[in-house]
Amino acid sequence: MVAAAFTPMKEAGNINLDRVPFLAEYLVSQKVHGIYVCGSTGEGPSLTGAERKMVAEAFVKAVNKRVPVFVHVGHNSVKEARELASHAQEIGADYISSVAPSYFKINSVSALAKCLAEIAAGAPELPFYYYHIPRLTGMSADMYDFLKQAGSSIPSFAGIKFTSCQINEYQACLNFNAKKYDILYGTDELLLSALAVGAKGYIGSTYGFMAPLYTQLRENFDNGYLEKAQTLQLKSVEMVRIIFKYGGLAAQKVMMKLAGVDCGDVRNPLERLSIGDQKSMEKDLLEAGFFEIA
Numbered sequence: 001m002v003a004a005a006f007t008p009m010k011e012a013g014n015i016n017l018d019r020v021p022f023l024a025e026y027l028v029s030q031k032v033h034g035i036y037v038c039g040s041t042g043e044g045p046s047l048t049g050a051e052r053k054m055v056a057e058a059f060v061k062a063v064n065k066r067v068p069v070f071v072h073v074g075h076n077s078v079k080e081a082r083e084l085a086s087h088a089q090e091i092g093a094d095y096i097s098s099v100a101p102s103y104f105k106i107n108s109v110s111a112l113a114k115c116l117a118e119i120a121a122g123a124p125e126l127p128f129y130y131y132h133i134p135r136l137t138g139m140s141a142d143m144y145d146f147l148k149q150a151g152s153s154i155p156s157f158a159g160i161k162f163t164s165c166q167i168n169e170y171q172a173c174l175n176f177n178a179k180k181y182d183i184l185y186g187t188d189e190l191l192l193s194a195l196a197v198g199a200k201g202y203i204g205s206t207y208g209f210m211a212p213l214y215t216q217l218r219e220n221f222d223n224g225y226l227e228k229a230q231t232l233q234l235k236s237v238e239m240v241r242i243i244f245k246y247g248g249l250a251a252q253k254v255m256m257k258l259a260g261v262d263c264g265d266v267r268n269p270l271e272r273l274s275i276g277d278q279k280s281m282e283k284d285l286l287e288a289g290f291f292e293i294a
Helices: 017-029 049-063 078-091 109-120 143-153 167-174 188-196 207-222 226-245 249-258 275-288
Strands: 002-004 034-037 069-072 095-098 128-132 157-162 182-185
Touching (some): 069 078, 095 109, 143 157, 157 167, 167 182, 226 275
Parallel strands (some): 128 157
């Protein structure tokens, strides 16, 4: 279970590095097995390159090798992404990961592999994970076909952060070439479905404030208590429905605050929740049992 970390922000939308050690301690205390920084949850695309380097370095330092740190380096500029990868290696990160450029869309598996190879070359000593999130990047090529080229094109290729609802495609990737690659599932509300087809690892934002729920879900699944696992997954689904009702990432930052870890608000162009919506969401969360989980 790898928690996608939020980037703490100050009131004016500036990064708050002083809060990173506290957030790192909280995540480690929740018994997550890794931390993924500067991704979608961490508002990486809204940060400058310099800010991303500072955030990544702050997390690596605060975590201090207690769990692995994944640094997301994806950028619309491939050269910038490669530079971020080099920096991640320099500061002692454990893994790097990257989305595909999303402004000028990549339209073939071969082009994707070529692009990612250039990025990964910036950190040849670090295992590289492709961050597959077609809903945001528009890159929707079949990942099984991508795996056929990834290993030969990217020497440090380790696997995929698979953030898609296509469980059939995910299962195919898990079993590619005798399960050669690490395919981490990235849709929290479908974790049980992923476990059912063989998932061993998963990355998500709600693991940051509901880790105990997912730990119990995994334990019940592993021990054959499927009905209990289903009940816990439904609780996750209910929480995610509330998140989408109130604005996605902005709602999740409020949930982190309610869980006792204030990471501030989201940065422009995302919109923070109004006071009224925050109070309404807190009421919904109370009724849904959030405070019994967080």
